[in-house]
Amino acid sequence: MTQGKLFVISGPSGAGKGTICKEVLDEERNIRMSVSMTTRSPRKGEIDKIHYHFVDRETFEELIEADGFLEYADVYGNLYGTPRDKVMEWLDQGIDVILEIDVQGAMQVKKSYPEGVFIFILPPSIEELKNRIKGRGSETEESMARRLGTALQEISAIDQYDYRVINGDLDVAINRVRSIITAEQCKLNDVEVGKIINRYKEEL
Amino acid sequence: MTQGKLFVISGPSGAGKGTICKEVLDEERNIRMSVSMTTRSPRKGEIDKIHYHFVDRETFEELIEADGFLEYADVYGNLYGTPRDKVMEWLDQGIDVILEIDVQGAMQVKKSYPEGVFIFILPPSIEELKNRIKGRGSETEESMARRLGTALQEISAIDQYDYRVINGDLDVAINRVRSIITAEQCKLNDVEVGKIINRYKEEL
Numbered sequence: 001m002t003q004g005k006l007f008v009i010s011g012p013s014g015a016g017k018g019t020i021c022k023e024v025l026d027e028e029r030n031i032r033m034s035v036s037m038t039t040r041s042p043r044k045g046e047i048d049k050i051h052y053h054f055v056d057r058e059t060f061e062e063l064i065e066a067d068g069f070l071e072y073a074d075v076y077g078n079l080y081g082t083p084r085d086k087v088m089e090w091l092d093q094g095i096d097v098i099l100e101i102d103v104q105g106a107m108q109v110k111k112s113y114p115e116g117v118f119i120f121i122l123p124p125s126i127e128e129l130k131n132r133i134k135g136r137g138s139e140t141e142e143s144m145a146r147r148l149g150t151a152l153q154e155i156s157a158i159d160q161y162d163y164r165v166i167n168g169d170l171d172v173a174i175n176r177v178r179s180i181i182t183a184e185q186c187k188l189n190d191v192e193v194g195k196i197i198n199r200y201k202e203e204l
Numbered sequence: 205m206t207q208g209k210l211f212v213i214s215g216p217s218g219a220g221k222g223t224i225c226k227e228v229l230d231e232e233r234n235i236r237m238s239v240s241m242t243t244r245s246p247r248k249g250e251i252d253k254i255h256y257h258f259v260d261r262e263t264f265e266e267l268i269e270a271d272g273f274l275e276y277a278d279v280y281g282n283l284y285g286t287p288r289d290k291v292m293e294w295l296d297q298g299i300d301v302i303l304e305i306d307v308q309g310a311m312q313v314k315k316s317y318p319e320g321v322f323i324f325i326l327p328p329s330i331e332e333l334k335n336r337i338k339g340r341g342s343e344t345e346e347s348m349a350r351r352l353g354t355a356l357q358e359i360s361a362i363d364q365y366d367y368r369v370i371n372g373d374l375d376v377a378i379n380r381v382r383s384i385i386t387a388e389q390c391k392l393n394d395v396e397v398g399k400i401i402n403r404y405k406e407e408l
Contacts (some may be wrong), residue, residue, distance in 0.1 A: 120392075122400070123283040148408060155404050159397045163390040176390055183387030186367040186380055188324075193363045196326070200359050202329040204352060 002191055004091040005184055006113055007031075007098045009177065010106035011121035012151035014132040016167040020121060021100040023174045028181065031096040034087050036061070036181040040078035053083070071101060071108035082109070096181070099180035110160055115183050119177060120161040126151070206395055209388055210317055211235075211302045213381065214310035215325035216355035220371040224325060225304040226379045232385065235300040238291050240251040241267070244282035257287070270302040275305060275312035286313070299384070307358040314364055321388050323381060324365040329353070330373035 011017050025033050037053040038059050048054050060079045063069060072081025082099055090097050098114075099109065109116060123129040126148065129147040133139060133147055157165060163180050222301050229237050241257040243264050251260050264283045267273060276285025286303055294301050301321075303313065313320060327333040330352065337343060337351055362368060367384050371377040 045371050094366065104209055119390075124222055126404055131344070152408055153403055154402055158392065158396070158400055161392055163387065164392050164396070164400065165390055178388055179383035179386035180390060182380055182383035186323075186369055186384060188362065188365060192368070196368065200330055202355055204356055 001037060001092075001094050002189070004093065004095045004097060006087065006091060006109075006116040007096065007181060007184075008106050008109050008116050008118045009098060009100050009121060010103050010118070010161075012123065012154045013102065013147070014128065014129045014136070014151070015121040016132075016170065016173065017100055017121040019170065020165075020167065020174055020177050021098055023170075024177050024181070025098065028178065029135045033100065034082050035100045036080055036101075037049055037069075037083050038080045040080075051071065052094075064089060070099070070112060071105040073102075073104060079154065088132050096185070103157050107160060108159060117163070117180070118161040119163045119165060119180060121173070121177075122158075122164055122166045123151075124166055205296075205298050206393070208297065208299045208301060210295060210313075210320040211300065211385060211388075212310050212320050212322045213302060213304050213305050213325060214312050214322070214365075216274060216327065216333065216358045217306070218333045218340070218355070219325040219327045220336075220374065220377065223374065224369075224371065224378055224381055225302055227374075228381050229302065230386070231382065234288065235302060235385065236287050236294055237304065240284055240305075241273075241276075241287050242282060242284045244284075263304075263346040274303070274316060275309040277306075294335070300389070307361050311361060311364060321367070321371060321382060321384070322365040323367045324362050325377070325381075326359065326362075326368055326370045327355075328370055347398055371393045 009017050009021055021033065025031065035049060035053055037052070037060060039055060039057045040131065042048065042052070042054050046052065057079065060081070063071060068084055069081040070084045070087060072079060082101065082105070083178055087097050087099070106118060110118060111187070123132065129146065129151055130148065133144065139147070165173050165176045213221050213225055225237065228233065239253060239257055241259055241264060243259060243261045245254065246258050247290050250256065261283065264285070266329070267287065268276060272288055273285040274291060275289045280359060286305065286309070291303070307311070310322060313370045314322060327336065333355055334348065334352065337348065343351070369377050
């Protein structure tokens with residue numbers, strides 16, 4: 001059984017990685033998205049195990065102790081993380097997995113699972129990133145400046161990634177991410193090479 | 205200027221690489237196909253510089269002497285080859301180039317241009333390969349056995365390739381080759397990483 005591939009889709013907040021992942025998942029079979037765990041309370045409409053695994057702080061901290069996360073972070077007092085078990089189980093079953101996470105999380109995953117495929121989603125420009133952040137709700141000038149500073153810092157981590165997709169036109173960006181997944185599925189590894197040669201040999 | 209990419213599309217005769225390349229080229233912009241040079245006479249309908257560069261043996265041999273081919277071969281007394289100059293000129297201009305060549309040719313290109321992207325087109329089965337070869341014209345049992353033996357030998361070179369595309373359903377195969385090209389165009393290299401970071405920095 002060939003191991004599944006882990007696709008880590010990441011980039012600054014406002015780059016559009018969430019929308020892209022949703023569309024890609026809707027069309028691809030045999031690929032699953034990891035559900036994050038969090039200590040924050042569910043918002044209206046959020047369903048446990050679909051949007052997040054909602055747990056209390058003690059449960060989360062026990063899992064940290066047990067090295068149970070591929071990555072986790074404290075965001076304004078709430079803990080968020082990617083439980084390792086489910087992802088590993090899928091990969092072992094040959095199922096590809098998508099993680100949609102921020103750049104700091106992606107860098108943690110890169111350390112523990114460097115064989116992942118790291119895709120960076122970029123906004124077409126800082127100007128456009130500003131517009132998108134503005135569109136999401138009221139930002140003070142100060143919080144906007146902080147967000148843009150963070151975005152630039154995150155973009156500087158791009159050398160750790162395998163692919164970049166500039167999300168100017170959403171359809172083009174979705175097509176590129178899907179192409180990356182398809183191409184990675186066509187990549188040859190030693191196990192597969194042996195299998196292919198044997199298969200044709202037996203047939204002859 | 206980022207260097208263009210060289211896509212070497214190869215596989216046993218009957219795998220369908222010609223049809224796939226034609227379809228891919230019809231849809232992709234900014235990608236060109238190299239035109240081979242040959243010493244054989246034009247067949248009906250073949251146009252010089254479109255289907256082949258038709259030259260005499262002396263011209264071809266002079267170009268061999270001058271190391272002017274990325275690859276060449278003698279096929280039943282006729283010489284066929286990929287002139288190096290045009291391909292290199294396009295790559296230097298940042299234009300991607302497709303070479304559709306046999307496995308022996310691809311292995312020559314791999315030696316002189318290992319940074320190429322090597323894609324292997326496979327028939328879905330030996331049975332199907334037989335049918336396709338039969339469909340092309342009258343084959344004696346002996347020539348069929350020789351062709352299949354060659355195909356198996358060629359498939360054994362698959363470990364030298366980066367990607368494999370099984371051509372069972374033509375549309376699926378075309379989509380996969382296009383995805384590989386798109387994905388490779390999204391790959392990050394050091395030059396690009398520097399450019400991206402600078403672009404966003406300047407904007408801020």
